[in-house]
Amino acid sequence: MxxxxxxxxxxxxxxxxxxxxxxxxxxxxxxxxxxxxxxxxxxxxxxxxxxxxxxxxxxxxxxxxxxxxxxxxxxxxxxxxxxxxxxxxxxxxxxxxxxxxxxxxxxxxxxxxxxxxxxxxxxxxxxxxxxxxxxxxxxxxxxxxxxxxxxxxxxxxxxxxxxxxxxxxxxxxxxxxxxxxxxxxxxxxxxxxxxxxxxxxxxxxxxxxxxxxxxxxxxxxxxxxxxxxxxxxxxxxxxxxxxxxxxxxxxxxxxxxxxxxxxxxxxxxxxxxxxxxxxxxxxxxxxxxxxxxxxxxxxxxxxxxxxxxxxxxxxxxxxxxxxxxxxxxxxxxxxxxxxxxxxxxxxxxxxxxxxxxxxxxxxxxxxxxxxxxxxxxxxxxxxxxxxxxxxxxIDGRLKRFGKVFGVRLNLDDVERLAAATGPGAVAAVAGDDKVVVFVEGATVEQLATRVNELADRLKLHWSGFTMRGVPALPLLSNGKVDYRALESAR
Structure with missing residues (x-):
């Protein structure tokens, strides 16, 4: 062929x-x-x-x-x-x-x-x-x-x-x-x-x-x-x-x-x-x-x-x-x-x-x-x-995990739940005993509401999560989310 x-x-x-x-x-x-x-x-x-x-x-x-x-x-x-x-x-x-x-x-x-x-x-x-x-x-x-x-x-x-x-x-x-x-x-x-x-x-x-x-x-x-x-x-x-x-x-x-x-x-x-x-x-x-x-x-x-x-x-x-x-x-x-x-x-x-x-x-x-x-x-x-x-x-990545208060979380699951709290593309990365979620186009007021809803869904305190609004998620040249750039910005 x-x-x-x-x-x-x-x-x-x-x-x-x-x-x-x-x-x-x-x-x-x-x-x-x-x-x-x-x-x-x-x-x-x-x-x-x-x-x-x-x-x-x-x-x-x-x-x-x-x-x-x-x-x-x-x-x-x-x-x-x-x-x-x-x-x-x-x-x-x-x-x-x-x-x-x-x-x-x-x-x-x-x-x-x-x-x-x-x-x-x-x-x-x-x-x-x-x-x-x-x-x-x-x-x-x-x-x-x-x-x-x-x-x-x-x-x-x-x-x-x-x-x-x-x-x-x-x-x-x-x-x-x-x-x-x-x-x-x-x-x-x-x-x-x-x-x-x-x-x-x-x-x-x-x-x-x-x-x-x-x-x-x-x-x-x-x-x-x-x-x-x-x-x-x-x-x-x-x-x-x-x-x-x-x-x-x-x-x-x-x-x-x-x-x-x-x-x-x-x-x-x-x-x-x-x-x-x-x-x-x-x-x-x-x-x-x-x-x-x-x-x-x-x-x-x-x-x-x-x-x-x-x-x-x-x-x-x-x-x-x-x-x-x-x-x-x-x-x-x-x-x-x-x-x-x-x-x-x-x-x-x-x-x-x-x-x-x-x-x-x-x-x-x-x-x-x-x-x-x-x-x-x-x-x-x-x-x-x-x-x-x-x-x-597909349920997530083997290596895409973070910890909040010692609880191991699949970051792909976090992204799915965060996306369900409102509009805009989202991406999650691991921080120091917390998870940082980036949301496209969200206002400060919207982020405050959404981080509480996300924490409720995961049955964890809201202080274990940080939500940040960004004009657009950084992308690689192939269109995928640039997680390395987000980890540097966390």
Whole structure:
């Protein structure tokens, strides 16, 4: 299987340029040829929301060249750390800021020639909208580490926070999850997706993979949901599906999203964290009113990245669930004594088995040579339970706990209860024998009332909790709550 179906289409919303059929294949083959001219090893692709970045990604996958998809906005010190530890053969992407070079790229030389010559020819013919200004830094001497032959994609585990680990995904894992999601969502050549998520984020990468492999269309619109150009592009190119994380659903609600204004849009998908039950019900109703669908999913980058999908037709009766395992996967719950069960209602750590599980993590270049260390088993670190049909309900994180007056509290439970006390997104972090809850857009008076209600629900004194109003929760580049920033502000 390949990610590039013959009927796949790629549209640049900014210019209206389209790549499909032979021109798209030629562009990808040009990228393949370009990678063949580079020093052997992993390539770091700083991945903006552009047609060029997608073509380079597809080219690397087709060429069997391991590629790390990175946030182009990574701080200079983080990028330098990654380069030092993982010794990439090349670093490619938009021009680096002055503070990122050359200090962060010692032992690398900027190439002023174009290794993708066929791409240059296509650009001159006007058949490929490659951007000018791409910068390529090539390693002067090859790394002593030879990447494992099955290694295909590397993704950072926490967006732009500089987490030291990269997830090692094999070609087989990426293709397995792509096939499963196409089946679970019923993606076909008639579908049109839009770039509502960064491509270096595993959910965004998955949208690319599934739509290209199904022979569908991807519209590249770099502005995001609040850009003036975004929704006109949705209508102009007849976008049928929109993939979003919880913070974006909060934003859509504030924007008073009405699917009747966008008649081509028939599918919403959600992953990247827990979506408040109120919003699940709300957006399910909005889409159902126009004959559309909402799919709630659960994923982790370590699973390339999706583990479950809740069928839209079962959402109302399974409210709160993230669905059964994707085709080819299996879920169990592990208890404290190490035993596993699929019995309904039993809470424990969620385990997933399937062909889409990562090979393992990488912290240094030497790790890139390692083979499969997981054997298809993913220990998710999430607490959850199954129902009688094998549908999964997530109950929290194993490590997301705080203490109030010596009582151990699941911070995800605190967030759910705090969200039920009033409007606005919430996030909870542990303090010194207390829990700090941040609430978007709440007044001082509202916070005073809500902290008492939260304490009552938990049957603890209100002084064990602090509620702080914030204009907006800090977010990582992938749209998830930046808990490290909140812990620093507590």
């Amino acid at each position: 390949t990610l590039l179906h013959p009927d796949a289409r790629l549209i640049d919303a900014a210019t209206g340029a389209e790549l499909s059929g032979v021109p798209l294949r030629e562009a990808v083959h040009a990228a393949v040829a370009g990678f063949a001219q580079l020093t052997p090893g992993v390539v770091f692709l700083r991945t903006p929301t552009t047609v060029e970045a997608i073509v380079r990604y597809l080219g690397a996958f087709e060429a069997g060249r391991p590629l790390a998809l990175l946030d182009p906005g990574l701080p200079a010190e983080t990028l330098a750390d990654f380069v030092e530890r993982f010794e990439p053969a090349a670093v490619c992407g938009p021009p680096l800021p002055p503070d990122a070079q050359p200090e962060g790229l010692k032992g690398y030389t900027r190439r002023d020639d174009e290794p993708w010559e066929r791409g240059t020819e296509l650009r001159e013919r006007g058949t490929e909208p490659w951007e000018r200004g791409t910068e390529l830094w090539e390693r002067d001497t090859p790394s002593s580490t030879v990447p494992h032959p099955e290694l295909a994609t590397l993704l950072a585990t926490s967006g732009s926070t500089g987490d030291p680990k990269l997830v090692r995904l094999s070609r087989g894992a990426v293709l397995a999850n792509t096939t499963s999601i196409i089946e679970a969502l019923g993606i076909s050549g008639e579908d049109v997706a839009v770039s509502s998520l960064p491509f270096y984020y595993s959910f965004g990468m998955s949208v690319l993979n599934t739509h290209f492999a199904a022979g569908a269309t991807v519209v590249v619109e770099a502005g995001g949901l609040v850009a003036r150009s975004f929704w006109p592009a949705v209508d102009r190119y007849q976008v049928t599906s929109l993939a979003l994380v919880p913070s974006q659903y909060e934003m859509l609600r504030r924007l008073r999203f009405d699917p009747r204004r966008h008649p081509s849009l028939r599918t919403l998908t959600q992953a990247g964290g827990r979506l408040r039950t109120e919003l699940v019900r709300d957006f399910h109703g909005r889409m159902a009113s126009v004959g559309g669908r909402l799919f709630v999913m659960y994923g982790q980058t370590e699973a390339a990245p999706r583990l479950t999908t809740l069928p839209a037709g079962r959402l109302a009766e399974k409210l709160g669930s993230v669905g059964p395992a994707v085709p080819g996967g299996r879920l169990t719950v592990r208890l404290e004594d190490g035993t596993e069960t699929t019995a309904p209602g039993v809470v424990g750590e969620v385990l997933y088995r399937g062909p889409n599980v990562m090979m393992g993590y990488a912290e240094t270049a030497a790790d890139l040579a390692r083979g499969d260390e997981r054997g298809g088993l993913l220990e998710t670190g999430d607490l959850g339970h199954l129902d009688e049909e094998g549908y999964l309900f």
